[in-house]
Amino acid sequence: MSDSLATFLVDSAARDPDHPALQLDDFVMTYAELDVATQHVAGMLSAKGIGPGDRVGVMLPNVPHFAIAYYGILRAGGVVVPMNVLLKGRETAFYLKDPGAKAVFAWADFAEAAQTGAEEAGAECIVVDPAGFRELVASFPAEAATPVERAGDDTAVILYTSGTTGTPKGAELTHDNMRRNALAAVGLFGVGSDAVVLGALPLFHSFGQTCGLNATMAGGGVLTLIPRFEPGKALEIIQRDKVNVFEGVPTMYGAMLNHPDAGSFDTSTLKVCASGGASMPVELMKGFEEQFNCKILEGYGLSETSPVASFNHPDKERKAGSIGTPIEGVEMRVVDDGGEPVAAGEVGEIAIKGHNVMKGYWGRPDATAETMKDGWFLTGDMAKIDEDGYFFIVDRKKDLIIRGGYNVYPREIEEVLYEHPAVREAAVVAMPHPDLGEEVGAAVALKDGAEATEEELQGFVKDQVAAYKYPRLVWFVDELPKGPTGKILKREIEVPAAK
Template identity: 60%
Template sequence: MTSPNANLATLLAGSAVRFPRRPAVRLDDAVLDYADLEEMSARAARLLHGAGVRAGDRVGLMLPNTPAFAVLYYGILRAGAVVVPMNPLLKAREVEYYLADSEASLLLAEAATAQEAVKGALAAGTPCIEVPAEGMGRLLVAGEPLPGVVSREPSDTAVILYTSGTTGRPKGAELTHANLRANTDTTRRTLLESTEQDVVFGGLPLFHTFGQLVGLNCAVAAGACLTLLPRFTPARALEIIERDRVTVFVGVPTMYATLLAAPERENHDVGSLRICVSGGAALPVEVLRDFEKAFGCVILEGYGLSETSPVACFNHPGRPRRPGTIGTPIDGVEMRVIDRDGTDLPDGEPGEVAVRGHNVMKGYWRRPDATAEAVVDGWLRTGDIGVKDPDGHFRIVDRKKEMIIRGGFNVYPREIEEVLYEHPAVAEAAVIGVPHPTHGEEVVAVVALKPGAEAEPEGLKEFVRTQVAAYKYPRQVWIVDALPKGPTGKILKREIKPPAGKRA
């Protein structure tokens, strides 16, 4: 008996059969219905085959939130290849690393912002196809659509999402077709409860796991419409909610805070909102309560990681909510709080959060040692410090890792520190996150200079800004005589204090 095709792209194929003329993806006046999206993704798959891409090959996808992202995302999957989503703000050195590490066969990048992508692809020896910002149909017009969807097994890798801790370079989390299908199905059914009648707000970056699964994949699985916003501003978001009658809002805490504070908020009809979901960072309870009162819509807060496809735990609809918590594990997923030895801790005692279930990644791409360290007996050790309450709700209280979350984007200190160490005047560097009223955390670099060397904070800031994506570079640089260290010489970030005249 032949097993059914597990390819994630069959979600689109199924909705195209059921809802061919319902809108699938929208960007202002540009709308693709499900039949259009299906045909264009099939033409994209043909384009990839013509470029030599075969099943299992990795393909970089470096696009903003436009209909082209959805077309090419499902086109890559349809061809049996693996999507490597990349932030279009990445600089050439970052592009080179992602392509070289994943051994990508091809990069697809938006032509309007392709300068850094082209340089990085050239350095990695990876062919690059520039995708026009408008009129993508011209790129796909040649040749017939690729018939059918290339068959993939549940355990085959569908997407590689690059993530990192505080040491080493970014690692690619391999998410399988089974991981993503199960997480999409569970999230759509039990959290969003979405149908083809829904309109989903697409303001989260689709290259990021949260926007990609909870936004794009869940919308496509339901036959709903995903209305896109390439660059979030509260004014444009409110216009889109009213114009498109958005029913499902997917966002990070900074979005909710800025929408709440928007002076034009009361001028817009937001009564279509049915449910809001929040993740990516802790949502202040005050923001949650004020938003729900102002917008008349419940926010469900949850938790996940790239390594968990991403959804692991949520406040569920129809159940008592606990503001300030991340809720309870989703169907098919277990969570524990453990000590260093992997022993369960009593309720109320903080320890490392561990996750097991259909959502846990296959492993880190070609990093067996890192995989063995992260996944022990099937349990993913998240690096986050949490507490389980007696009623089964979980709270995240700290991060074992030193990752900074700025406006919902992950910033890894080690990556920024490595750039700073390339500056000829820098002797020591540490990158930390400090509280910020709207971004959640702000990136701060603390630097000690070499004897006799001179450098100004603005110059160091500009040096980093040219090397990394715009959301990563430090907005503040503190120059100090020396960084605090422990007995072994390790820099003690927890003991770093702002210099006189600076604020944390």
């Protein structure tokens, strides 16, 4: 029996073929239909010479085609490289070139950037449009009725992530990593055949992929999709489809709570709400629970940990403001700079060990060695543990900006700013934001005699990176603060009062 992640779909299809697997408004796809569609995708990839171990990009929004491509690639023994649909050409080229991807499935509405990147990376771009894709896939024979044999420690997915320096790194997640993490989510959130899970989290993101897609397919429930999150639409779908499991980032909860018609929707079916991706403000949690009469469980994880590492468990005490305790089979501790555990109540860095920890960073043994010490993954997140073993995050070691649950890496934005002919120096920093958690700010020093406006620089960056990344706030300085070696000291950057 294969250890392939695709067996979740195969097993659920065998168990209850006519049960709905995916829904998008009026469109419903059963497990049998999804199973067959992925067999045809495996046939298509085989015809293109793509097989076990080959990397294939998936640049699709939250539509049924994401699952069709995802499990089709896995079924053929390939490795999925999920990509944000908002990426621009220069970004897609990197995401395809770095892992040596042979092809990418790209949504028609965003195909231009994918085609530009694929051309540069030497990969084939398979355009997915609702009308023609079904016929295209059906023209290839169904293959891999039983998923191609893969070992548990073979790579299933490469999820790109990054610290604050250099280019993004691809976290290699194995079939065992992904399977066991999804099964942990099944247990945490009670995902069975009666589960109706709201697929509002992006499926290219580890949280949406593991806890949304894979957990639902493993449990045999239905995933009802929202291609682009909008609070009113989410509330409408909860009412319409009788959603009982909702997973989201804090900004989603805030948007739903603050929707002008929040009280007019019937959300009484909601049983479990899970929050991750960023810290959940305690007041927001209280307000949401009062309004919608449900319990929010907050957890923690990273792309490198598949992602779930800890959670407030439904059968244990929940502590507001805490990321809970480690999931089964996972160890977490808080360590000092020497890697030694600190006492309860003291602040240190979270280290994680267990079945959820990645194999390593794709092609980056140096970066892997920096973060993996004796089997422990060093997260860069600072936390403390209370006397009951509950973890509380206090700060980030890295300069990573989390804007509305999305990671923004300052170095990447700085690189683009430096390409502007008027820019001498730039530093991108996080700024507090009441709704998004953090906003992207940029302090810029111009070259002597050069001129540029805030709007010009914003537009320049916006043209080259995904829309959530560009700095909403730009201000000009004569000089950026520096240390003795000439390194820019971000902690000493002063934000003008007007900003």
